[in-house]
Amino acid sequence: MIESSLPPVMEIQQVSPAHTRTPSGTSMETANTMEQTSRGVQTHSRSTSTASDSSYASDTSVSPLVVREKRESYQSVWSDIEAQKHEIDDFSRKRFGFVRYTVLTVYRRLFSLAFIGNAIAFIVLMTKGTAPLDLVNASAVNLAVCGLCRHPLVINALFLTFGSVPRSTPMRLRRLACKIFHLGGVHSGTGVASCVWYIGFAALYTYHFEASPASIAVLVLVWFVLLLLLAIIAVAHPAFRIKRHDYFELTHRFSNWAILALFWVLIFLLANEEPSMSTFLVNLPAFWILILLTVATIHPWLLLRRVPVKAEPLSAHAVRLHFSHATVRFGQGISVARHPLADWHSFASFTDQFDTPDTKFSCLVSKAGDWTRKAIADPPTHLWKRGVPTYGFGYVFRMFERIIVVTTGSGIGPCLSFIEDARRPAMRVVWQTKSPLKTYGQRTLDLVNRMDADPVVIDTSVSGRVDMLPIVLKLYKDFDAQAVCVISNPHMTRSLVYGLETRGIAAYGPIFDS
Template identity: 40%
Template structure:
């Protein structure tokens, strides 16, 4: 739970006051017993029998404890309104706002354009760094280097590293605010002393302003969710135009303002003496590193069902806990998937991605399996990598959410319990994936929603936490259910993590 260390895990929670929900399980839906897992060989018939046949299990009724906090409003503020993503955004933006005010006050309302431009370029660099794969991986590595002997409250907070999108958006918005100020200052300077370099500087300033506003408008959560493909295109092309224009603008700006320096220095010497030059170099390198790794690779599709497909790649090995971006139209759209190490004898190298029907692109991918796909950037860590911070965890997945979890199961570094709710699990995802799940947790709860209806995700997740004395819950599901389960756990003092959908 954000901002609160209860230090309470396991059965102790069951003694909390005033329950509001009771765990109830429909008849015929049970966890796989250890005995059944022990007798489960890698034959399809035995696996099918294990899933389809009810195993008698009489769980002790377990009541959910009351939520912590004085009221529903304070819980909403703590867990939803002030999420770590928003806290990160607010801290970065507030720091920039303070610097902004200081700039204005110190110069009696007349700050120098080069100083304001440097502040804008620094924020732009930070925004791009938090989208660069190697930098993000470094942030993850630093966070998960914390040992298990460290206090749980510290590990819980370090696991929030996946909210780095708040730094990206906070710095990005701050860069735009700084640049509005810069454009106002250069407009003032042009009218006070008009010349061709001042005009060129002013023109590129307004061009940059337009690109930044396009990017911000398209990134609004409502527009981004409703028109995601357009958001990607606007973000990408406007960003490229802005980066090129920023370089041109820096040259024009250097030529305009170098005359105020003693000497004055040459345009080149003045340019390399400015912070803007070096921050733009780093920003450009970030873009080149990602797009310079653009490659088209052979794909070996394995159709699992009419709802899911597994795409195998053989051009390299892939350790656990990495994700990859793939595309059929590299300039227009990209889709991120968690990778799964291959161990089925397809070759000395290999990994795969599990794709399920979740939209137009995935539907087309299943109906017409691709033979080649574009891959961009370096493989990047994701949410589940932070599971290494905990001694025991509960993994919750619905439907194709099991795909990203497979990498964690293959890694086998953190003791875990598994709760997977999906329609027709074996028919949809096949024997191999079922075997991986059961190997990772012989007592895994595999809930067939087609047969048994929808389960009480919160109650069963809580039961698994208590039974296993897990330190944290990780859920991979749709946005609505993810938020519901994370809130239900966090508001009861249990660390819970799910993918964020506003980054």
């Protein structure tokens, strides 16, 4: 924004991709008219209230408006919202909402279904008596499900399937299909279950152990694999994973590879004790599952490439990374790293066709850790990528007609993916961030304008952080929305999604294991 010696003000932006400006008198007159129609809800001026379909998102005929108000006026806006809270928040609360949306989340329900089902089967088999190899097979089946839940091709197939649910489908079914990003519950549930089955195998093998050179080698391998499985589960706990993400990543990856290699050795050692090795292997389900897991593990790394990156510094807090090695579609993201064996980071992507056609897509990176800080201070010229672009959280919103997009800070990056989709829902955008123009640049604001011609932009450098729930509830009513998409930091996402879901509103936000 233009530097000024005036007291702190509320800066309101509505920008057009053409970067044209209208006379200030016209802008203020228009803004005053808009304020009368939306006072107490929006921190920006409205030029229209007819955003009934997605076509308005790409309108480039709207002239930019810049409105400045004193802090006192800004605070009065939020006072009006406080006064209207009872009128705005007249949604009935869900019975047992706290339990349903905190303790019994879809992620936990999927985890429980996968784990408890296996636990019951384990208890039944151990009670009736079973052979050690049956436990190996059961462990292998769970490992296969666990691993495939994280394979890019499987993830893409699931998102394409669930995301293709027609908009004419009953709302209840669409709301359920949207929960596909909770698939991590199956991943973790079967992962822990595989360890339980393997513990049973290790216990039985040790109980029936008869010393010989081959059996001693098998026994050592059995317990070493078990230690690796326990290490993977331990570092995957959210408390450790959040605080020591790099250690989690390295332990998870290399322990998985080690288990895969040791399982091959273990199976062949067991087969060597049989009269016919080939017959034993062909009739052992774990052998075929091991082949599948090996192929699935190797596949993404066969696509490992070092690709050029064009960095566009936006500010001391953000950089936009442009890529040309592939074409991405709406809702897809990529994994990149400076070193191919460590420190991989996933970013949502969005098309460059509207403002930088010399590249294909880009990712918005803001300061949030060591890797991102380095990317901003020392922008990369090349990065490693692996696998294929993968669909993520945002793709499921295609099944709704009208949505509210709520984000903070660099969360606007994943949201920008919506601008590419021809079938995107009509939407309103609420973006709370510090100094949006200064931090993310005019071109980012232009792209936001393509999603919503009247985005609600809350500049926290002026207002401080505000409670976004009343604003979202008001927009949800006025816009007659069907769902709310929330992309923010974990605490804000959980809080806002919980507040909306307990009011019966379909609200979704990425979880730690999306």
